[in-house]
Amino acid sequence: MKLTAQERLGARILIVDDQPANVSLLEAMLEEAGYTQVTSTMEPDKVCAMHRKTPFDLILLDLQMPTMDGFQVMDSLKASTAEDDYLPVLVITAQPGHKLRALQAGAKDFVSKPFDMVEVKARIHNLIEVRLLHRKLAQHNIALERQVQERTAELRESEARYRGLTELATDWYWEQDGEGRFTKVSGPVLEMLGLQVEALNDDSGHEHSDDGWNPAERQRLQARIAARSPFLDMVLSRELPGGGVRQYRVSGTPMFDSRCTLIGYRGFGVEMLGSTK
The missing domain is CATH 3.40.50.2300 (Response regulator)
Structure with a gap:
């Protein structure tokens, strides 16, 4: 200067x-x-x-x-x-x-x-x-502080648009806070993860034992989410009671604030075309 x-x-x-x-x-x-x-x-x-x-x-x-x-x-x-x-x-x-x-x-x-x-x-x-x-x-x-405030407002608006579009474009959507508690759930997320409804924010970890979901795939998915690690298009399969298999692509990513502090996690899933009914 x-x-x-x-x-x-x-x-x-x-x-x-x-x-x-x-x-x-x-x-x-x-x-x-x-x-x-x-x-x-x-x-x-x-x-x-x-x-x-x-x-x-x-x-x-x-x-x-x-x-x-x-x-x-x-x-x-x-x-x-x-x-x-x-x-x-x-x-x-x-x-x-x-x-x-x-x-x-x-x-x-x-x-x-x-x-x-x-x-x-x-x-x-x-x-x-x-x-x-x-x-x-x-x-x-x-001037820098003003730019930071303006940019933060833009990011918040962009985040809100992203969340809305993601919910519309996917079958499932969920968010968790920094402690792993679910703060937003759209679609059968809990069923996918093997959690009972009453265990939404419960550390007891109650699971469904026989619901058709592939246990090995589910375990890998749960481990990724627990580690707060990003992943893209992980395949999750479920056998239907009448026969056939449905497959889903599931993705997840950690969320950070402006100071790069982890504030939560979110994920979404979509049904793959070609699943057998």
Whole structure:
């Protein structure tokens, strides 16, 4: 993720200093560097309202001012913004002892008086890049979250359509939750699996002993379902009381949520053409 020169030079910058000469010097330096949105004030008590109205990307803040010093300005800015908001302040001080205190108060960096213009430009450039990249990343994350929500809604809608079409196109359909309990049954699924109706969500595992279904095939099918493993077109046969055999193709697949966590299992079966009656 990169910034264009236009994005960086279009950053909103506020100069706060009670000395007209310092304000003029910083304005000229920023204009020469190509910055296009530079504002200044010699009234520190107005900074908070100005920042609330249209937030600045960087505030060049003098610490020593008579009516309201820079520390009070930073306290006011922190009190009027959210706790996790970024405080885009570069302090200007002639007192070496104020540097650590300013950083502890929330300033992101400092420059010393008298100005070294090369150093001032470099620090401004770096802080603006950090600020704008941080904002760009936050916007990108919001956009990604929105895409995830939209995609999740689409997947849910697709899942509902798939379920409906599968039920219409098959003779049997069933769903189980992550614990193996049946949550949806359409068609003679329980009979196919050898479960009695009362054992729908019972761990006792009651089975029909003589119902015509091929026991070896049924056992393989039950093992696949118990293991939550996917399978496709497994053949299941059943001898009819009056003679003849019916065969079915049965398929099953595990279901996962967006975090790839197993949430259940589903399967469906269709009668094969050519079964003998």
